[in-house]
Amino acid sequence: MSWIAFTFLAAFMQSWRNAFQGKLSRDVNAAGVTLARFLWAGPIALLYLVGLYHWQDAPLPTWNIVVVSYAGGAALMQILATGLMVLLFQQRNFAIGAGLAKSEALIAAMLGTVFFGTQLSLLGWSGVLVGGVAIFLLSSKAGWRQLSLKTLVIGLASGASFALTSLWVREASLSLDLPYTHRAAWVLFIVITMQTLLLLVYLGWRQRQTLVQLWQRPKLVGATSLFSCIGSIGWFSAMSMQTVPYVKTLGQIEVLFTLLIAHFWLRDKLTRKDIAGLILIAVAAIMVMWG
Structure with a gap:
């Protein structure tokens, strides 16, 4: 149950x-902003990988075209997904759009079943569906009538991109004959390295001023990279052990943490709809853990 x-x-x-x-x-x-997520995450991921080998001896991985292809695809898809999520920050209907992006678990369940041989129990499918309802309930505070076509497209595209990222990360991890912690750490390091190099080359070529802006905000960029990397260690490790839909449905507990941060740090008030959504997320989490 790790x-x-x-x-x-x-x-x-x-x-x-x-x-x-x-x-x-x-x-x-x-x-x-997408680069800030990866910029300092590479060195952190490398330290984590070295620490794992000091903690538990394991062989070095044997690389092949399958692992590299899945890792490269995941790297590109996560860049796209993160960029789309950042665009959602700039939309008037951000909450609804973010809810659509959180359709990742449901999309991953459908894609995984059709293309990757993912098998979910009836209770598991029920948990995924309940979690999807909870996310849409929490994100529709302003009403679905205010949802623009642009926000709809960006949100669903972001969710689908995150779903493919997770599915390909799991496939890359399963292709390595290592302990689950080590294979997840290797895939994480490779994916982050690819992402960082690609974005640095692109921004250095087309948007050098953006690199200057990041350089001028070292604390915020560093915090983004640190929390992103630790979060990715959690995601990659979990997905190396369990199917993506279960992991992502349970991961919707993130909404609870977000609301708690907003309530205690930003002094936002929780509504009845928030509480109802949180209860549904808790139900979905219990269902996927049992499923």
Whole structure:
């Protein structure tokens, strides 16, 4: 059941990372905020990988075209997904759009079943569906009538991109003959390295001013990278042990952490709809853990 602990860690860290990204997006464009997520995560991921080998000896991985293809696809898809999420920060209907992006668990369940041989129990499918209802309930405070076509497209595209990222990360991890912690750490390091190099080359070529803006905000960029990397360690480790739909449905507990941060740090009030949504998330989490 270690995947549950890793998922809780990932969700908690991601809620803070999103808060830092949202703040950074006020002054930096989508590509720059996306790079901030990965910029210092590579060295952190490398330290984590070295620490794992000191803690538990294991062989070095044998790389092949399958692992590299899945890792490369996941790297590109996560860049796209993160960029789309940052664009949602700039939409008037951000809450609804973010809810659509959280359709990742349901999309991953459908894609995984059709293309990756993912098998879910009836209770598991029920948990995924309940979690989807909870997310849409929490994100529709302003009413679905205010949902624009642009927000709808960006939100669903972001959710689908995150779903493919997670599915490909799991496939890359399962292709390595290592302990689950080591294979997850190797895939994480490779994916982050690819993402960082790609974005640095692109921004250095097309948007050098964006790199200057990131350089001028070292604390915010560092916090974004740190919390992102720790969250990714949690996600990658959990997905190396458990199917993606279960992990992502349980990971919706992130919404609880986000609302708690908003309530105690920003002094926002919880509504009855918030409470109802949180209860449904708790029900969904119990169902996928039992499923």
